[in-house]
Amino acid sequence: MARPVRPAHRRDATATRAAILASAVRAFSAQGYDGAGVREIAAGAGVTAMLVNRYFGSKEKLFAEAVAATMERPIILSDANLGAADRPRAMAKALVAITTPGETPLDGLQILLKSAASKAAARIARVEIDKRNQKRLSSALDGAHASERAAIVFALVAGLQFMRQSLELPALKSVSPKILAELLAPLFAQLLDGDQR
Amino acid sequence: MARPVRPAHRRDATATRAAILASAVRAFSAQGYDGAGVREIAAGAGVTAMLVNRYFGSKEKLFAEAVAATMERPIILSDANLGAADRPRAMAKALVAITTPGETPLDGLQILLKSAASKAAARIARVEIDKRNQKRLSSALDGAHASERAAIVFALVAGLQFMRQSLELPALKSVSPKILAELLAPLFAQLLDGDQR
DNA sequence: TTGTTAAGTCTACGAGCGTATACTTCGCGC
């Protein structure tokens, strides 16, 4: 059969680009926009710093792509727990699992939190989260003030992620996942339920 | 009457020290630990950069003092709403007021959020918040898992602050304070109430 | 008036940052 229209490049530019982007996600998620250096990101991809700018133009544009890439998948409202019978409990469990240190972290959210100090980073992230997750979640909520309630859900998720992963608050580090989920479930129930009080 | 034991110093060292600390709180709260520069903090106090290190030893020690100073006052559990009749509603209103852009911000919390990228900053802040607010709040809660519930309260507060002030999520910028408070009150009620579900 | 000492400043260093320019190395099409 015929080879693909454009076969893999000479020294595989697309793979290198992907490696840089992956390294950027790792670095930004761990150290934030200002804390992560271009040289460090490049080293994580096995190349030199200048290739980063060659492929992405500038650190800021690279950050924008990294944010966009990590926001691809929804924050906690996965398709699985969208259709779950007890949706609040499913979301609480998902939140606990995701914010547990060592587990696969929510890169997108982590980048947001770690990059809070940078105005440029906040602007880039705002439009991204607003476009993707906010609409996705608020359209899944019934009742009044859906987008506000969705935003509060995000606040709760971000806050818990912050307290567990960044601040490492002792009370939230040692607690058992089961208990934490049971403490969170009624909050989600309250937020998902359109009828207030 | 006798003069104080040690009268005001030659060029008022204590006032200068206080000015530097105030400027540091402002700068750290706006730009985080890494983002705020020693020169900029000094300029905000009307002195040169070297005086900062002279008075505080290093940037890190200055940060520790700034964090300690801003944590002096409780985060949302003021004495006023501790004794309020409808405590959840009082806390919700306080939270909305405090996180509204332009209002007197929660410097301590803002410093925490903006400094999330720095390991040193997180460590300093953790012990401070754990000592002061966590104990204060969890001792005010009845029922099981008091400290965990208190930590979730902090997470909610931090998350809302983050979404409103740093990310400036549109849904939370335009919402009326009244409605937002009514959306938050049941969450606090749920968290303050020791009996789950 | 003058000596002393704390308060405050000047200059500078070494390191790291983002990135622009010029260079080298590789791999495919002819």
Next chain:
DNA sequence: GCGCGAAGTATACGCTCGTAGACTTAACAA
């Protein structure tokens, strides 16, 4: 076999950072 363009590197510039050491200035004691 070979050249040409793309992939990748080396070097360097200008800037800012935290802070160390020597210096200057001001206020009180005598």
